[in-house]
Amino acid sequence: MPALPIYMDYNATTPCDPRVIEALVPWLGTHFGNPASRAHAFGWEAAAAVDLAREQVAQLIGAEASEIVFTSGATESNNLALKGVFEKYYQKGKHIVTFATEHKAVLDTCRHIEKLGGEITVLPVDKEGRPDLEELEKAIRPDTILVAAMYANNETGVITPVKEISEIARRHNVLFFSDGAQAVGKTPVNVNTDGIDLLSVSAHKFYGPKGAGALYVRRRGPRVSLAPLIDGGGHEKGIRSGTLNVPGIVGLGKACVIAREEMEQDAVRLATLRDYLEEQLLLLPDTKRHGDKNHRLAHTAHISFGNTNAASILQQIGKEIALSTGSACSSADPEPSHVLLAMGLSKTEAVSSLRFSLGKYTTKEEVEYVVRVLKGLSIK
Secondary structure, eight states: OOOSSEEOBTTTOOOOOHHHHHHHGGGGTTOOOOTTOTTSHHHHHHHHHHHHHHHHHHHHHTOOGGGEEEESSHHHHHHHHHHHHHHHTTTTOOEEEEETTSOHHHHHHHHHHHHTTOEEEEEOBOTTSOBOHHHHHHHOOTTEEEEEOOSBOTTTOBBOOHHHHHHHHHHTTOEEEEEOTTTTTTSOOOTTTTTOSEEEEEGGGGTSOTTOEEEEEOOSSSOOOOOOSSOSSOTGGGTSOSOOOHHHHHHHHHHHHHHHHHHHHHHHHHHHHHHHHHHHHTTSTTEEEOSOSSSBOTTEEEEEETTSOHHHHHHHHTTTEEOBSSOGGGTTOOSOOHHHHHTTOOHHHHHTEEEEEOOTTOOHHHHHHHHHHHHHSOOO
């Protein structure tokens, strides 16, 4: 029997890799310099560590180090990308196109932009969670300045056709932003091959520390300009002021190095475990898998359990197994998942659904135990 409780909520957050902890701990103690202190060795040392991490993040996503802006995480990066583009390109246009299954950090930011005078078009997705590219092409207007489409969905794991979307955006001379929080470090992402102009990154989604993230901002072909969210000091080339979180940034950089070396083999193993989990749970009556089976992250499964409310399942297993009904950022929201509703699920189906997200520390023994427990529950 595996050690309890079993963690299967890796899309909410991941444990720090011990190698990441080892890399960042010195920067909490003896190496405490401020990288903006350019007059002495303590500052120089910290600045060199930040420069190295910037290169490490860039290498993971196929960017240049100069294109990486450090932030506190994906939510800040999303806000900076959307609000920064809107304010900077307002004279060109005020229209942004996005999709109904985006993370709340994107959708809520878009609602805020509407209050500032922006116009937002939120496009639907099909029952598999995939966008209609013809509808996207039709939605773009002469005053459209940005298309926002997440790389991989945090609830279903569905991977968006980012290359096709970027091609449409390029044809219309529109910038393309992708929320990469669930994809970076888990599946290959290359901003040039994928045609992405802005990409958000979150360290804690791939075994790095919480409170550290980045925003990729393309510097040529086209050169993207952003208005800052935070003023004061001109840090990060004036895009994001504030003393840099050196320990978090070092940890993010180390997590990127590890991901480059290991994420491919991790994905192969996790896909096998995920498929076994799905096959077993779909033997239960009235269970259904949701999301495009052929275009998704290797470690994520989303399954509904007939008429059984997912909250009641979690209540029964909460002390043994950590699962989620959807986004951790919306866990306090009693409403059904907006992602599942956008995919055409009924409210009954949506509230009966659970997200299973595995990680590199998940074992076959743990998956087998979860299957046994769920099969032993009273599920209608």
